[in-house]
Amino acid sequence: MTGTGVLQLVGVVAGYRRSQVLHGVDLEVAAGGVTALLGANGAGKTTTLRAISGMVWRRGTITFDGRDLSRLRPDQVARLGIAHVPQGRGTLARLSTAENLMVGALRRRRDSSGVRADLQACFDLFPPLAQRRDAVAGSLSGGEQQMLAIGRALMSRPRLLLLDEPSLGLAPRVTQEMFRVLRDLRAERGLTMLLVEQSVGVALDIADTAVVLETGRVTLRGPAAELAGVDEVRRAYLGS
Amino acid sequence: MTVRAVQQVIDGLASGSIYGALALALVLAHRATGVVNFAQGQMAVVSTFFAWSFVQAGLGVIPAVVLTVAASLLFGAAVERVAMRRFERESPMIAIVATVGLLLLLNGMSSLIWGYELKAFPPAFSSGTLRAGGAVVSITALGTFLVLVAVVLLLYALMMRTRLGLALRAVADNPDSSALSGLPVGHLLMVGWGLAAGLGAIAGCLVAPKLYLDPNMLAGVLVYALAAAVLGGFDSPLGAVVAAWIIGVSENLAATYIGFIGNDLRISVPLLLTVLVLLFRPQGLFGRREVVRV
Numbered sequence: 226m227t228g229t230g231v232l233q234l235v236g237v238v239a240g241y242r243r244s245q246v247l248h249g250v251d252l253e254v255a256a257g258g259v260t261a262l263l264g265a266n267g268a269g270k271t272t273t274l275r276a277i278s279g280m281v282w283r284r285g286t287i288t289f290d291g292r293d294l295s296r297l298r299p300d301q302v303a304r305l306g307i308a309h310v311p312q313g314r315g316t317l318a319r320l321s322t323a324e325n326l327m328v329g330a331l332r333r334r335r336d337s338s339g340v341r342a343d344l345q346a347c348f349d350l351f352p353p354l355a356q357r358r359d360a361v362a363g364s365l366s367g368g369e370q371q372m373l374a375i376g377r378a379l380m381s382r383p384r385l386l387l388l389d390e391p392s393l394g395l396a397p398r399v400t401q402e403m404f405r406v407l408r409d410l411r412a413e414r415g416l417t418m419l420l421v422e423q424s425v426g427v428a429l430d431i432a433d434t435a436v437v438l439e440t441g442r443v444t445l446r447g448p449a450a451e452l453a454g455v456d457e458v459r460r461a462y463l464g465s
Numbered sequence: 466m467t468v469r470a471v472q473q474v475i476d477g478l479a480s481g482s483i484y485g486a487l488a489l490a491l492v493l494a495h496r497a498t499g500v501v502n503f504a505q506g507q508m509a510v511v512s513t514f515f516a517w518s519f520v521q522a523g524l525g526v527i528p529a530v531v532l533t534v535a536a537s538l539l540f541g542a543a544v545e546r547v548a549m550r551r552f553e554r555e556s557p558m559i560a561i562v563a564t565v566g567l568l569l570l571l572n573g574m575s576s577l578i579w580g581y582e583l584k585a586f587p588p589a590f591s592s593g594t595l596r597a598g599g600a601v602v603s604i605t606a607l608g609t610f611l612v613l614v615a616v617v618l619l620l621y622a623l624m625m626r627t628r629l630g631l632a633l634r635a636v637a638d639n640p641d642s643s644a645l646s647g648l649p650v651g652h653l654l655m656v657g658w659g660l661a662a663g664l665g666a667i668a669g670c671l672v673a674p675k676l677y678l679d680p681n682m683l684a685g686v687l688v689y690a691l692a693a694a695v696l697g698g699f700d701s702p703l704g705a706v707v708a709a710w711i712i713g714v715s716e717n718l719a720a721t722y723i724g725f726i727g728n729d730l731r732i733s734v735p736l737l738l739t740v741l742v743l744l745f746r747p748q749g750l751f752g753r754r755e756v757v758r759v
Contacts, residue, residue, distance in 0.1 A: 278645060303647035315642030317635050319700065328635045331628055332647045381646060 231256045231417055232277070232289050232385060239269075239276035239283035246272040248441040249285070254385070254434075257415040261432035261449060263425055263458070268438040270421040271312055274387045277419075278302050278309045289385065304332060308383035312390050312421075314374040318363030322354055325362045325373050329380030340380070347376040350406055368399035375403070379410075386418045392427065400424065404431055429453045468599040473717045479606030481713025482613045483675075486668030487683065487690035488697070488705040489616060490661045495699050496624060497633040497657025498545075499640075500553070500560045504567035506687035508544065509665030510680060511571055512537040513673050514579050516666070517586055526587045530670045534663045541662025542655040553640075553654060575680045586673035609671050613706060616667065620702045623660075633657050689713075689735065696739045698752020708750060712738070 230253035239247040246269045254260045262270045276283040279299045287294040294302055303309070308329075317325050326347055330340045348355035351372040357365055362373060371391055378386055388407075392400040408431055410416050422428035428449075429435060435452040437445035445452065452458050487506055494502045502508075515536050519529035544567070552563040590608035594601050624630035635643040636653045644650050669683065676682050693712055697704030712735035720731040742750065 280641065299641070299644040300647050300649050303645055309645045311642065311645060315639060315645060317638040317642060319638050320631075320634060324631060324634075327631060328643065328646050328648070331632055331635075334628075377646065 230254050232419065233286070234273070234277070235286040237273070237276055237283060237285035237287060239272055239281050239285075241272075241281055246281075246441050247276060247283070250276075250438070250441070250443055252436055252443065254417060254419050256417055257411075258434060259411055259418045259420060259432045261425075261428040261435040262419060262421045262438060263428065263435055263452075264438035267440075269441040270438055271389055272441075273438070274309060274311075274389050274419065274421060277387060278307065303381070306382075306384035307387065308378035308381050308385070309387040310374045310378050310389060310391065312393065314370045316362050316365070316370045316373060318361070320362055321359050322362050322365065322373060323358050326354075326376050326380050329377035332381060343380055343382070347379060350379075350410075351376055368395050368403070371395060371399075371403060372406075375406075384417065386416055388418060388420045388422075390421055390423055392422060392424050400427065407431060425458070426453075469721070470718070471598075471600045473721050474714050475600055475602055475606070477714030477717035478610060478710050479603070479713070480717070481693075481710035482606070482609045482706075483668070483672045484686060484689040484693050484712060485613050485706040485709030486609075486616070486671055487665065487686055488693035488709050489613075489620065489702055490665040490668060491690055491694045492697070492699060492702050492705045493620060493624075493664055494657065494661035495637070495694070496702075497637050497660065498553070498654050499637040500549075500557065500564065501699070502661065503561065503564040503687075504544075504571060505564075505661060505665055506683035506690065507568045507571040507575075508537075508541065508662050509669035510678075510682050511575055512540065512662065512666035513586070513669035513678055513682070514575055515540075516670050517579075517584055517673070517678055520587060526589050530589060530667070533670065534666045537662040537666035538659040540659075541665075542659035544662070545655045545658035546651075549658070550651070550654075572680050579680070581679060583677040583679050586670070586678045588674035589670065605674070612667065612671065616664065617702050617706050620664075624702070629656070685732075688732070692735055692739045696735075696742055696749055698749025701749070701751035704749060704751025711735075 232254040234250055234252040237247055237250045238245065250273055262273060264270050272281060275281045277287055277294065279297050279302050283295060285295065289305055289307060292305065317328060326344055330343065333340055353369050354372055354376060357369060362370065365373060375391065391403060404427055411418065420428055420432060429452060432449040435447065435449045436443055437458065445458065487509060490505050490509065491502065494500060494505060512533055516529045516533040519532055520526060524532065548567055549563060552560045588605055590605045593604045595604065595607065624634060632648050632653055633656065636648055636650050640650045672686060673682065689712055693709035694705050696712065697708035715738055716731050716734050719726050719734040720728060726734065
């Protein structure tokens, strides 16, 4: 541990009710960087994100900008500038597309002109959302709902974005388009991201650091480009 | 004949307005917390007992009602925090059963505190009547009607035009996901229950002069209010009120003009109507059909 990350996890243990999923995870996300969290199903990738957000019970040290997160509720974590795009997208199905986006900005009380500008920026980023602006969000396609979830996260002007399998259930073309947007966001805004992704190729492409989880522990970590060449990663996740 | 029909419609609108006031509280609770609260009527009765106690203590009716609405906001929030909080995270079925338990608990407690005997409740409106072309409208009915319309407009503005309304709807839709956007879910659920209780208090104080106050005052009204909420589509305040008017009017007309129905079977008319409508429009008259893609 070098101690330079905005987000640091040290010896994090977490799980659901009586079943423990993480058995001591050490992790660090550098400011402005994209860290990919890889691993098989059940390795604890989603649980790691949920532990950061406070959606599951957790012990150990989790700090964001030096602040301890380990006792905070999800809404308190969010207010520190961490936006979590959950698996399954968390669409507010009965609200309209525009309302979903505005929910992301509800905490920005005294910045209505900034919020309006960001809403427009969101629609520019994801043109399909602009067309479905007043549609009930539950009626959007899977890809549109994923864009909506990311857009809603961006509306809070986060400093750290947690993305949980954004490509899940999407057509390859839609996935590509979404990652193009994420890459732009990273380049233009220097947005820090922690990315959980099943499509390892796509993930290693956008990430600069990668961490491999196995049964709740980190087994491998390093620069993304290097990891893409490691035999065990290739065998296990890249299918070659 | 026609004057009689007009009179029946007017009376139907009057009783429909009463069903509508409680239906609004049900709809608000559902929109703000996602729960169908079977105890809503009983909470309104407790609020009405508050108002009665304030009147007994020497307050005028209007100040007593205003004070009661304020007290009910706190009462509703307290009920959520103390009784409902632990059930909200469970399945909707468990939450609903918990509200039925709450109904029984509050019913027992109000009997214990205020007793079973009927209590006269002073009307908020004067007892006069207006005449128009042979039909008679009581000031009370007109006042109830107008209060209801005002409440619907306020509620619509609150839910659709304010940040609080958006936050309440978001939390009702998906609490976990809303928390990830930084919304304090627990506080918002308390606010939702408080607002619904405040609305219920208005409903209780509007009907109490007519029905007399006792712990079971709203048991019958709750049936109509639930029917109105379902018929209107559980998410639409306007739908609930219009449905309540339809129920009140159809009940009155059927009792008057369909011989065998009379006073004994009249309650079955709106319920039958509700079932029929739901057969063809399961989302209710004004509700939005739930569309969920995965």
